Amino acid sequence: SLRRIKASGLKLQLCTNETQATRESFVRKLRALGFEVSAGEVTAPAPAACRLLRERGLRPHLLVHHDLVPEFAEVDKTNPNCVVLGDAAENFTYANLNEAFRFLIGMEKPVLISLGKGRYYKETDGLKLDVGAYMKALEYACDVQAEVVGKPAKSFFESALAELGVPAEQAIMIGDDIVNDVGGAQQCGMRALQVRTGKYR
Amino acid sequence: SLRRIKASGLKLQLCTNETQATRESFVRKLRALGFEVSAGEVTAPAPAACRLLRERGLRPHLLVHHDLVPEFAEVDKTNPNCVVLGDAAENFTYANLNEAFRFLIGMEKPVLISLGKGRYYKETDGLKLDVGAYMKALEYACDVQAEVVGKPAKSFFESALAELGVPAEQAIMIGDDIVNDVGGAQQCGMRALQVRTGKYR
Numbered sequence: 001s002l003r004r005i006k007a008s009g010l011k012l013q014l015c016t017n018e019t020q021a022t023r024e025s026f027v028r029k030l031r032a033l034g035f036e037v038s039a040g041e042v043t044a045p046a047p048a049a050c051r052l053l054r055e056r057g058l059r060p061h062l063l064v065h066h067d068l069v070p071e072f073a074e075v076d077k078t079n080p081n082c083v084v085l086g087d088a089a090e091n092f093t094y095a096n097l098n099e100a101f102r103f104l105i106g107m108e109k110p111v112l113i114s115l116g117k118g119r120y121y122k123e124t125d126g127l128k129l130d131v132g133a134y135m136k137a138l139e140y141a142c143d144v145q146a147e148v149v150g151k152p153a154k155s156f157f158e159s160a161l162a163e164l165g166v167p168a169e170q171a172i173m174i175g176d177d178i179v180n181d182v183g184g185a186q187q188c189g190m191r192a193l194q195v196r197t198g199k200y201r
Numbered sequence: 202s203l204r205r206i207k208a209s210g211l212k213l214q215l216c217t218n219e220t221q222a223t224r225e226s227f228v229r230k231l232r233a234l235g236f237e238v239s240a241g242e243v244t245a246p247a248p249a250a251c252r253l254l255r256e257r258g259l260r261p262h263l264l265v266h267h268d269l270v271p272e273f274a275e276v277d278k279t280n281p282n283c284v285v286l287g288d289a290a291e292n293f294t295y296a297n298l299n300e301a302f303r304f305l306i307g308m309e310k311p312v313l314i315s316l317g318k319g320r321y322y323k324e325t326d327g328l329k330l331d332v333g334a335y336m337k338a339l340e341y342a343c344d345v346q347a348e349v350v351g352k353p354a355k356s357f358f359e360s361a362l363a364e365l366g367v368p369a370e371q372a373i374m375i376g377d378d379i380v381n382d383v384g385g386a387q388q389c390g391m392r393a394l395q396v397r398t399g400k401y402r
Binding site: 090092093094097098101102105119120126128129130132133134139140141142143 | 290291293294295298299302303306320321327328329330331333334335337338339340341342343344
């Protein structure tokens with residue numbers, strides 16, 4: 001169906017909440033499955049966060065997955081004035097959480113940017129706490145509210161529209177998640193279509 | 202002043218939120234400082250939690266500090282139907298947090314008991330996230346509300362009164378913390394007195 005959309009001349013942008021790897025490796029996985037997409041056709045939380053950091057002159061301390069670090073290669077990370085939190089998985093150690101907390105609590109006005117707010121997810125070896133749980137821990141400790149990048153945040157869909165160069169009224173979001181995909185897109189003025197595949201129940 | 206209170210014939214119960222060690226080791230520390238107290242004169246979150254577990258037939262999975270584990274020696278921990286969370290410090294690993302989460306999410310009705318709800322505290326090597334932050338993470342992931350044992354919980358002061366064998370009207374709470382000590386005791390029908398020492402500012 002991706003091929004048919006492209007063949008018809010429609011512009012396409014994939015919106016994913018994947019934060020355990022760079023867009024490049026995400027695209028490699030898709031290509032291995034036979035989908036012809038490029039990194040530029042993917043909107044993901046990390047690049048959206050980079051854009052936000054640039055716009056606001058923020059220098060992050062990163063608590064993210066090892067494999068995601070390259071997405072932030074171009075970003076100035078000296079003398080941090082915000083914390084960017086992703087699904088860090090094995091990097092969610094006691095020491096790393098305390099370190100991120102100390103950066104936040106040491107700021108005059110703590111800025112916490114979270115690459116999602118999922119509660120948990122399933123892997124082959126069982127359920128895992130997702131980034132949202134750690135976001136809540138830091139929010140509580142520092143008495144701040146995190147800014148969430150990624151679906152269903154409005155700014156995330158605006159990012160995707162900017163990449164497409166298309167206004168919201170001329171775009172349609174197709175997804176399997178009623179909150180993250182359909183709800184988020186509608187809040188942004190887009191039409192949305194829910195497919196009954198993937199996580200649809 | 203402890204000696205004068207005891208000499209006057211008044212009954213005494215120390216109420217602490219200490220959860221990184223057993224009452225026995227807490228008392229050893231106090232005795233080394235010259236205070237003549239016994240473990241029976243200390244009300245602490247872990248023993249209060251044990252009482253609550255017994256009353257409700259709960260079998261805990263423990264995520265607590267190594268040094269606190271002996272407090273739960275008598276408690277049946279097979280086939281857990283609740284999680285008891287304390288300031289586990291180095292035990293707050295990614296694996297241990299996921300394990301506690303899996304126990305909770307696997308319960309028909311998750312029961313999370315937290316030995317406090319502090320945000321953070323200071324140690325010689327810097328600020329550390331306290332049990333409250335991890336409590337919020339698990340609360341969010343499992344969509345439950347933790348039951349907090351320890352000051353300022355009403356049940357905690359009731360526990361202390363039960364140990365004393367004295368009704369609330371005949372007891373007075375003396376402490377340096379306006380919320381945890383004074384507020385908690387007053388909610389329980391006790392009078393309270395704030396001293397301008399310790400953490401008082």
